[in-house]
Amino acid sequence: MHETGAAHRDRASDPFSPELRERLAELQARKPQAEPEMVAEVVRAVLTTMSGDLNPKEVSLLAEVEELGRTIATAKQEIAALKVDDITDSHIPFATDELDAIVQHTASATHSILESCETLDAVAESLQGADATKLQDATTKIYEACSFQDITGQRITKVVATLKTIEVKVAHIVATFGEHAAPRPATTPAGDAGASGEADLLNGPQLPHHAMDQSDIDKLLASFE
Amino acid sequence: MPIDKSMNVLIVDDYKTMLRIIRNLLKQIEFHNVEEATDGAEALAKLRSGNFGLVISDWNMQPMTGLQLLQEVRADAKLKGMPFIMVTAESKTENVVAAKQAGVSNYIVKPFNAETLRDKIEKVLGHA
Secondary structure (H helix, E strand, O other): OOOOHHHHHHHHHOOOOHHHHHHHHHHHHHOOOOOHHHHHHHHHHHHHHHHOOOOHHHHHHHHHHHHHHHHHHHHHHHHHHOOHHHHHHHHHHHHHHHHHHHHHHHHHHHHHHHHHHHHHHHHHHHOOHHHHHHHHHHHHHHHHHHOHHHHHHHHHHHHHHHHHHHHHHHHHHHHHHOOOOOOOOOOOOOOOOOOOHHHHHOOOOOOOOOOOOHHHHHHHHHOOO | OOOOOOOOEEEEOOOHHHHHHHHHHHHHOOOOOEEEEOOHHHHHHHHHHOOOOEEEEOOOOOOOOHHHHHHHHHHOOOOOOOOEEEEEOOOOHHHHHHHHHHOOOEEEEOOOOHHHHHHHHHHHOOOO
């Protein structure tokens, strides 16, 4: 049912609903010393704050805050549902075991190569002239190449340390945001020397585009002289 | 004056495969008197009780690092003049600077070849 134009004008000129006016009357009866205008002003201020008079920027901000709240709630649910035990008990140990196996296998292969190379060296010693030189040059190159084992071992150690760090961080996130996850104690990743200032200097092999090569190092050393 | 290749050389690395590689490369460049240590403490004990003309050490070792070994060597009245070459995968500027400040004689970055090893040894021993 549509209200009449007069009723609408009355409502426009009187901001209080009949119910509110009734309750204000009751309040005045209980507290006769309270000025109706004062009470009305307080009520008006409260209603204004509650209902808005928000400008477009504030409305937009409010919407964003609401969206952020929903996102956080969703993330919390997802983190709570995350099977962190699978990561810490299965995935990361599996990955580190595989990496350890790579180191062991390459070490074993390198050992065999070196042994064969030493045999060839012994043969070279029994030879004379160009053949001896050629064989010795070849074995030297094999020795040089075998140092890959040391470099790959150090690189893999760095990867394992990184995996351990990820494991710790995932556990912390779950402990912080996941409602059903129990907090886990912080652990120091394996290989993190941590204790001394020199630890910052121990970074292992650098990736080629980050590394200084021998000639860069020679120049740097020469700069001290 | 030729290099005295009969001198005792101490190589230090906690990775035995690397010790074997360096020993063989030294043999290729005719250094046959090579002793090994697998950590800094063992190296220091050998240096104090033996007669060495050169130390070739890795950096990244536990519990005593190559840098700490170098500092111990330089602080030891008997050993402080010992030629000391760092052979390491650590190749950042701050590593080289720290090693130089600690008194390293030369610095070889891994992976390296026999020619680099020969060149640095010759430079360190003053016969470049």
